[in-house]
Amino acid sequence: MENRKIEHLAVIMDGNGRWAKKHHLPRLAGHRAGAESLDRTMHWCKEAGISYLTVYAFSTENWKRSKGEVAGLMKLLSHFIKAKEKELIKNGIAFRVIGRREDLSPKLQKEIAALEEKTKGGDFTLVVALSYGGRDEIVRAAAKFAEQGHGDNLEEAFASCLDTAGIPDPDLIVRTSGELRISNFLLWQAAYAEFYFTDVLWPDFDKAEFDKAIVSFSKRERRMGGRLK
Ligand code: FPP
Numbered sequence: 001m002e003n004r005k006i007e008h009l010a011v012i013m014d015g016n017g018r019w020a021k022k023h024h025l026p027r028l029a030g031h032r033a034g035a036e037s038l039d040r041t042m043h044w045c046k047e048a049g050i051s052y053l054t055v056y057a058f059s060t061e062n063w064k065r066s067k068g069e070v071a072g073l074m075k076l077l078s079h080f081i082k083a084k085e086k087e088l089i090k091n092g093i094a095f096r097v098i099g100r101r102e103d104l105s106p107k108l109q110k111e112i113a114a115l116e117e118k119t120k121g122g123d124f125t126l127v128v129a130l131s132y133g134g135r136d137e138i139v140r141a142a143a144k145f146a147e148q149g150h151g152d153n154l155e156e157a158f159a160s161c162l163d164t165a166g167i168p169d170p171d172l173i174v175r176t177s178g179e180l181r182i183s184n185f186l187l188w189q190a191a192y193a194e195f196y197f198t199d200v201l202w203p204d205f206d207k208a209e210f211d212k213a214i215v216s217f218s219k220r221e222r223r224m225g226g227r228l229k
Contacts, residue, residue, distance in 0.1 A: 004218045008052040009045055010170035010193070012185055013038065015177025015201030022201075028072040033203035035080055042126055044210045046091070052125045052167055056185050060100065060133035074108060077130070081111045085118065094122035098163035099132030127167060134187030137163050141188075164189055172217045176202045192224050 013034055020030030038055055045053045058073060065073075081095075088095055095115045102109070112130075141161035150157035159165065169189045175181075178199040182190060196213040198205075 004222075006048070006050050006171045006214065006217060008054065008168050008170045008172075009050050010054040010056075010173045010186055010190075011041065012056045012173070012175040012179075012183060013202040013205075014175055014179055016203060018177060019201040019203040027069055028076070030203060031073055031076055035076055037203050037205050039084075040207075041205065041210060042093070042124075044207060046093075046124050048214060051123070052127060052170075054098075054127035054129060054164075054167075054170060054186070056129045056132065056183075058099075058130045058132070059184060060131055060136050061184070063103070063131070074105065077128075078108055078111055081115050085115060088115070088119050088122070088126070092122040092124060093119060094125040095119045096125055096127045096167075097130050098127055098137070099130045100136060101130065103131040125167070127164070129185070132163075133184045134182075135184060138188055159188070162188060169193065172196060172213065174198070174213050176200050176205055192222070194220050194222065 016030035016034040017027050018030075019033060020027050023029070042053055057077065062073070063070060084095075087093075095112075097112050097116065101112060104112070141158060141163075144161040145158050148161070164186075167189075169191065170186060170193045172195075173182075173186070173190060173193045174196045176198055178197070180197055186193075194217055196216050198209055198213070200206075200209050
């Protein structure tokens with residue numbers, strides 16, 4: 001059957017805090033383990049022929065967390081950018097950030113822009129949502145849309161104003177840790193996405209669970225609003 005291939009996988013990496021608690025570790029250790037899980041998942045995606053992986057790393061609401069946790073997460077991101085540069089370039093992985101990047105420190109913004117520039121044109125793209133909220137993205141896109149002219153295809157013109165311009169919509173959205181919510185993630189882009197929810201905590205997301213998500217997707221009939229033949 002057609003329509004079974006995943007071009008774009010998106011993940012709500014949830015459960016780092018609970019994983020840390022379970023292992024009697026500080027929350028940041030959970031986020032560090034989460035970053036390692038992301039690293040593994042990125043490579044499984046590449047092997048599976050997926051072209052885009054988008055991960056929800058920091059939401060517009062996450063600024064409300066403790067100062068220490070926010071600072072720790074920012075440090076982790078900065079570390080990830082520096083530590084992964086060579087590997088991303090070597091493996092043809094493009095890095096791209098969506099969200100309110102102006103909310104981030106000028107230093108982190110510079111590091112992000114430099115990595116985006118250096119990894120441009122890779123055949124696999126890692127999209128990291130940072131200070132990201134779907135509603136916020138839509139509202140910013142609406143302001144941009146109102147300012148610029150557009151042709152007859154309004155949806156296409158609007159999509160080109162989103163942070164994800166040029167990125168196909170996600171085919172499958174995975175959320176770990178047993179929560180059954182979208183939490184302001186890719187609201188516009190998720191219109192026809194399939195969902196896969198698992199109780200596994202993000203740092204424990206392994207190849208078996210990845211394969212389960214892919215198989216589950218491949219068994220679904222994607223009607224995209226149309227009728228099945
Ligand atoms: C949700 O778990 C996870 C986050 C808010 C942060 C996700 C960040 C990473 C996986 C690592 C950093 C990413 C990169 C790109 C290096 P939670 O803290 O809400 O977990 P809980 O619900 O169990 O408390």
